[in-house]
Each structure stands twice: as C-alpha cells, then as structure tokens.
Amino acid sequence: ETGVTQTPRHLVMGMTNKKSLKCEQHLGHNAMYWYKQSAKKPLELMFVYSLEERVENNSVPSRFSPECPNSSHLFLHLHTLQPEDSALYLCASSQGLAQYEQFFGPGTRLTVL
Amino acid sequence: QQQVKQSPQSLIVQKGGISIINCAYENTAFDYFPWYQQFPGKGPALLIAIRPDVSEKKEGRFTISFNKSAKQFSLHIMDSQPGDSATYFCAASGSGGSNYKLTFGKGTLLTVNP
Numbered sequence: 592e593t594g595v596t597q598t599p600r601h602l603v604m605g606m607t608n609k610k611s612l613k614c615e616q617h618l619g620h621n622a623m624y625w626y627k628q629s630a631k632k633p634l635e636l637m638f639v640y641s642l643e644e645r646v647e648n649n650s651v652p653s654r655f656s657p658e659c660p661n662s663s664h665l666f667l668h669l670h671t672l673q674p675e676d677s678a679l680y681l682c683a684s685s686q687g688l689a690q691y692e693q694f695f696g697p698g699t700r701l702t703v704l
Numbered sequence: 705q706q707q708v709k710q711s712p713q714s715l716i717v718q719k720g721g722i723s724i725i726n727c728a729y730e731n732t733a734f735d736y737f738p739w740y741q742q743f744p745g746k747g748p749a750l751l752i753a754i755r756p757d758v759s760e761k762k763e764g765r766f767t768i769s770f771n772k773s774a775k776q777f778s779l780h781i782m783d784s785q786p787g788d789s790a791t792y793f794c795a796a797s798g799s800g801g802s803n804y805k806l807t808f809g810k811g812t813l814l815t816v817n818p
Binding site for chain 2: 692
C-alpha cells in the first residue's frame with residue numbers, strides 16, 4: 592500500500608448504528624486530518640492531529656469521535672448519526688502542520704438512513 | 705474573514721482552449737495558496753501552489769496568477785485536454801496561529817469536451 596488509504600470505501604448505516612472509519616498513511620507524516628466533503632460546499636476540516644495529539648476540533652458534534660493511536664493510523668468513530676451527516680469523509684496527512692502539502696485518501700462515502 | 709470565494713461553479717471548455725478559475729480571499733494573513741485537483745472517486749491532490757512573493761507560477765500547462773493587492777488568484781489551464789476534466793479547489797492558509805488550516809473554495813467542475 593502506498594499513500595493514504597481509507598476503509599471502508601462505502602458505508603451505509605442507520606441512525607442508531609455505531610461504526611468506525613479507518614485511515615492509514617504510509618508516508619511517514621506527522622500530521623493527520625479528517626475532512627467532510629458535501630456537494631457544493633467547501634471541504635470542512637473536522638479534526639487535526641499532530642504527533643498523535645489532537646490540535647483541532649472544529650466545532651464538530653460529539654457523535655463524531657476521532658482516535659489517533661499512532662502517527663500512521665487515524666480513526667473516526669461514528670454513533671447516532673443524522674441523515675445530514677451523509678457525505679464523503681476524507682482523511683489526509685502531511686509532513687507538518689503549516690503549509691505542507693496535504694495528501695488525501697480516496698474517502699469513505701457515508702450514507703445515513 | 706476565513707472565506708475563500710471560488711468561481712465559476714462549473715466550466716465547459718473545448719479541447720485546446722484555456723480554462724480559467726478565479727478565487728478571492730479576505731484574510732490578509734494568508735500567504736500560501738495551493739490548488740487541488742480531484743477526479744471522481746479520488747481524494748484531492750495538490751496540483752500547484754504559490755506564495756505571495758511572486759505574481760505568477762507556471763508548471764507545464766498550469767499557471768497560477770496572483771494579485772496581492774486585490775487579494776485574488778487564479779488558475780489557468782492552457783491547451784485544456786479531456787483528461788483535465790475534474791473538480792478544482794483553490795485554498796489558502798497562513799503560517800501563524802490557527803491560520804495554518806487550509807481554507808478551501810467550493811470547487812469548480814471543469815469539463816473539457818473532445
């Protein structure tokens with residue numbers, strides 16, 4: 592595997608389910624990000640981790656819970672989601688925080704029924 | 705203060721033509737302006753980036769023009785090809801405080817007809 596990988600690629604869940612999204616970066620980067628991408632809206636930054644410490648929580652509802660067990664892995668735990676949470680969730684990594692190129696994974700297409 | 709406004713929302717160009725996408729920003733602390741390209745089913749990928757110490761940067765058929773006084777920057781794709789059909793996002797960030805975060809435009813869906 593190279594670059595940034597995300598699993599699953601597609602996920603359909605009910606509002607009462609609990610699921611997790613997984614991201615893995617094979618680039619030796621120190622920073623990892625979760626973004627939400629919705630149609631006709633800018634990419635929304637959700638969380639930022641630097642050296643496994645959360646440095647940003649962009650007013651994200653508590654039904655989204657991130658976890659960064661090491662510098663290569665990032666999870667997004669989902670519970671009690673709403674239909675408006677349906678979107679493409681993108682993971683990215685970068686060598687550092689400020690003005691480094693961000694490398695994105697292919698995303699997880701989430702549908703909440 | 706954190707917005708980046710991008711236009712047009714969609715663009716159709718004939719093969720060989722010039723594609724132009726414009727962005728404007730408000731935060732004067734921004735000093736890094738990347739463009740990302742996204743194909744269907746893929747995540748965005750960095751295409752080209754510029755810093756405000758230059759007014760233009762060219763990489764192959766892709767050129768960024770930057771106007772610091774107007775707080776505007778644009779992407780020009782020369783000799784557009786069908787393979788350039790994708791969504792393009794401009795972005796901006798600074799280097800201090802919370803400005804390190806990339807602020808993205810809404811994206812432009814480019815279609816290049818053969």
